[in-house]
Amino acid sequence: KNEVEQSPQNLTAQEGEFITINCSYSVGISALHWLQQHPGGGIVSLFMLSSGKKKHGRLIATINIQEKHSSLHITASHPRDSAVYICAVQAGNKLTFGGGTRVLVKP
Amino acid sequence: NAGVTQTPKFQVLKTGQSMTLQCAQDMNHEYMSWYRQDPGMGLRLIHYSVGAGITDQGEVPNGYNVSRSTTEDFPLRLLSAAPSQTSVYFCASSSWQGDTQYFGPGTRLTVL
Numbered sequence: 001k002n003e004v005e006q007s008p009q010n011l012t013a014q015e016g017e018f019i020t021i022n023c024s025y026s027v028g029i030s031a032l033h034w035l036q037q038h039p040g041g042g043i044v045s046l047f048m049l050s051s052g053k054k055k056h057g058r059l060i061a062t063i064n065i066q067e068k069h070s071s072l073h074i075t076a077s078h079p080r081d082s083a084v085y086i087c088a089v090q091a092g093n094k095l096t097f098g099g100g101t102r103v104l105v106k107p
Numbered sequence: 108n109a110g111v112t113q114t115p116k117f118q119v120l121k122t123g124q125s126m127t128l129q130c131a132q133d134m135n136h137e138y139m140s141w142y143r144q145d146p147g148m149g150l151r152l153i154h155y156s157v158g159a160g161i162t163d164q165g166e167v168p169n170g171y172n173v174s175r176s177t178t179e180d181f182p183l184r185l186l187s188a189a190p191s192q193t194s195v196y197f198c199a200s201s202s203w204q205g206d207t208q209y210f211g212p213g214t215r216l217t218v219l
Binding site: 041096 | 138140147148149150151152155157166197199206208209210212
């Protein structure tokens with residue numbers, strides 16, 4: 001079993017829909033990161049969480065440390081949100097990554 | 108700031124050749140790391156450094172060497188390339204290990 005599991009693996013939404021991506025992990029962590037990888041390959045950090053909730057524009061990330069679970073929400077999705085979203089957990093000096101969720105938002 | 112830069116962007120090697128992937132950052136970050144990304148595997152940590160002169164192994168270190176002689180640079184050396192090392196390589200940096208990660212644009216390596 002992978003230390004970091006993401007679901008779903010693939011997601012297709014219509015423009016304007018609310019999107020949720022889930023991340024579950026099995027180890028103790030100091031922080032959790034959400035990253036975005038565009039079709040061109042570049043990786044950008046969206047959030048770093050150690051507790052609670054963070055919001056940036058239409059993106060919201062939450063984490064429940066007790067349940068070892070985090071969610072990334074995209075409100076009012078747009079075709080430019082089409083990308084792979086990656087969850088990564090920080091334990092000590094190391095990051096362990098989930099396999100990613102490929103999101104396609106259709107106009 | 109240029110952020111994190113990687114060179115080259117693309118490279119083709121023959122089995123047994125050696126090469127160095129370059130990574131540099133201009134943000135005075137202490138923590139730097141190398142990852143490889145393979146289809147269906149996600150990103151995996153190869154080596155990391157918590158400061159100049161200090162390096163450690165990650166999840167998949169075999170076949171790779173690193174050194175950190177300056178804060179800015181963190182090169183990754185392939186000693187004798189193998190087809191299994193065909194991958195996309197990303198370098199990343201952060202001010203400390205739990206902080207926001209900044210990724211380079213990646214190097215696509217093919218070993219024939």
